[in-house]
Amino acid sequence: MKKSDYAKLDIEDQWKIWKEQNPAESFKNIVTDELREKLIADLSVVNKMTVAEYTLYQKWCEVQEKYPAEMVNTLFEGPQIMLKDDDQARYIRNVKNNIWVPESIDDYQNLKPVLVHCNKDSELAGMWNAIRVFSSTMKNNNNIGRNMNFIVKDEVTDKFLGVICISSDFLDLTPRDNYIGWSREKKTQGGMINYSAIGSTIVPLQPLGFNYVGGKLLALLCLSDTVQDTWKREYGDTLVSVTTTSLYGKDKAGGLSQYDNLKHWKKMGYSSGSVSYEATKSTVYMIREWLKINYTRKYFEWYAASKPTGQPYKRDHRNRSFTFAYSQLGIDKDLIKSAHQRGIYYSPLYTNTCEFLRGEISEDKLEKSFDTSTDYLVGLWKDKYARKRISSLIKNDRVSSETLFYDDLYKMTWEETKEKYLTQVGR
Numbered sequence: 001m002k003k004s005d006y007a008k009l010d011i012e013d014q015w016k017i018w019k020e021q022n023p024a025e026s027f028k029n030i031v032t033d034e035l036r037e038k039l040i041a042d043l044s045v046v047n048k049m050t051v052a053e054y055t056l057y058q059k060w061c062e063v064q065e066k067y068p069a070e071m072v073n074t075l076f077e078g079p080q081i082m083l084k085d086d087d088q089a090r091y092i093r094n095v096k097n098n099i100w101v102p103e104s105i106d107d108y109q110n111l112k113p114v115l116v117h118c119n120k121d122s123e124l125a126g127m128w129n130a131i132r133v134f135s136s137t138m139k140n141n142n143n144i145g146r147n148m149n150f151i152v153k154d155e156v157t158d159k160f161l162g163v164i165c166i167s168s169d170f171l172d173l174t175p176r177d178n179y180i181g182w183s184r185e186k187k188t189q190g191g192m193i194n195y196s197a198i199g200s201t202i203v204p205l206q207p208l209g210f211n212y213v214g215g216k217l218l219a220l221l222c223l224s225d226t227v228q229d230t231w232k233r234e235y236g237d238t239l240v241s242v243t244t245t246s247l248y249g250k251d252k253a254g255g256l257s258q259y260d261n262l263k264h265w266k267k268m269g270y271s272s273g274s275v276s277y278e279a280t281k282s283t284v285y286m287i288r289e290w291l292k293i294n295y296t297r298k299y300f301e302w303y304a305a306s307k308p309t310g311q312p313y314k315r316d317h318r319n320r321s322f323t324f325a326y327s328q329l330g331i332d333k334d335l336i337k338s339a340h341q342r343g344i345y346y347s348p349l350y351t352n353t354c355e356f357l358r359g360e361i362s363e364d365k366l367e368k369s370f371d372t373s374t375d376y377l378v379g380l381w382k383d384k385y386a387r388k389r390i391s392s393l394i395k396n397d398r399v400s401s402e403t404l405f406y407d408d409l410y411k412m413t414w415e416e417t418k419e420k421y422l423t424q425v426g427r
Helices: 003-007 011-021 032-047 051-066 086-096 105-110 122-135 174-180 184-188 208-212 214-221 225-235 281-294 296-303 317-329 353-357 374-395 414-424
Strands: 069-074 078-083 113-117 147-154 160-168 196-204 241-245 266-270 343-348
Touching: 011 296, 032 281, 032 317, 051 122, 051 414, 078 086, 086 122, 105 208, 105 374, 113 214, 113 225, 113 374, 122 147, 122 160, 122 196, 147 196, 147 214, 147 225, 160 208, 160 214, 160 225, 174 266, 174 343, 174 353, 196 214, 208 214, 208 374, 214 374, 281 296, 281 317, 296 317
Parallel strands: 196 241
Antiparallel strands: 069 078, 113 147, 147 160, 160 196, 241 343, 266 343
């Protein structure tokens, strides 16, 4: 049966078919005590890390898993650690050879950024992944639900400036929800959550990011007509607001994020705290297999069942399944979460966005908050932010020429990675 046909079935019919295709005798047996011991061992290691160290550790694990390498004997250079996938190596070379680097300090004034939608082009998708993985110390968590990936390029030079991902918005963010006056019933049963999105990836390449606050440029472009039009075309809903969160919150040195004091973005406060520590990939696999055999129906609803749209039956199923497993296995809560908070930022694209999301007005009554053309947003960035930033760096002799592309991570041990890159986390 085709996946699209399966998703249209009633949940009980899906359950019946899934059980027939996955008999209990085919499940791998996971010994509960062994899983508990392995989880405690994994979480005890990462629990002792600082937020910066844990962030880098997740990045290192991501690269090792997604970009596997092997030792190869080369003709002229002898044994070399090289990627197993030739396409991945090609994507990385393409990106590295096409990062925008100014020839003179004022070259940013000539930039004409454009957003290139990548979802339906495998070549562009490969390059998007290479930029996202190797230009940011933050792990790229694959988001469930709606996702629109964009490469931001300079139309003049055809060089890369960074990447953006616009995803399904968080269902619950208390400061944002209080600002909107949003009930959970209206968000879910009323379907209004589909009219909002989150900038889940906003990553500039260097030196644009450091020298010219390129992160602010990309954050502004998340609000652009291009993003809004693509959302409408892909999903049929009008985008009326965008959310994002900072990598760090109150515990960042200096306390400021690239989104602070950024026009058209409102600071909502901080998340209720807690970054969930993750076990190693092999342990995560064991958790899923353990759930499959011990809580089969729950596993099915989390990992196999679909809505008619093709989306997972349970929202945020991965985190919910882990939380349940930790509870059933008796894992100490202090091992699972940190007290780390993140800043929450929100941009209503219409003056009456909140009224619309509360269901008080119809869509035809929406009124634009500000000019969302790319020309206006890029001009705002150049005049209000980039010029001030580069002038300050010149005055203090701090202009950087580094591209800071982490493509050597697949060759490195964790200790080597920590020694070289820990001070750059969150830059």
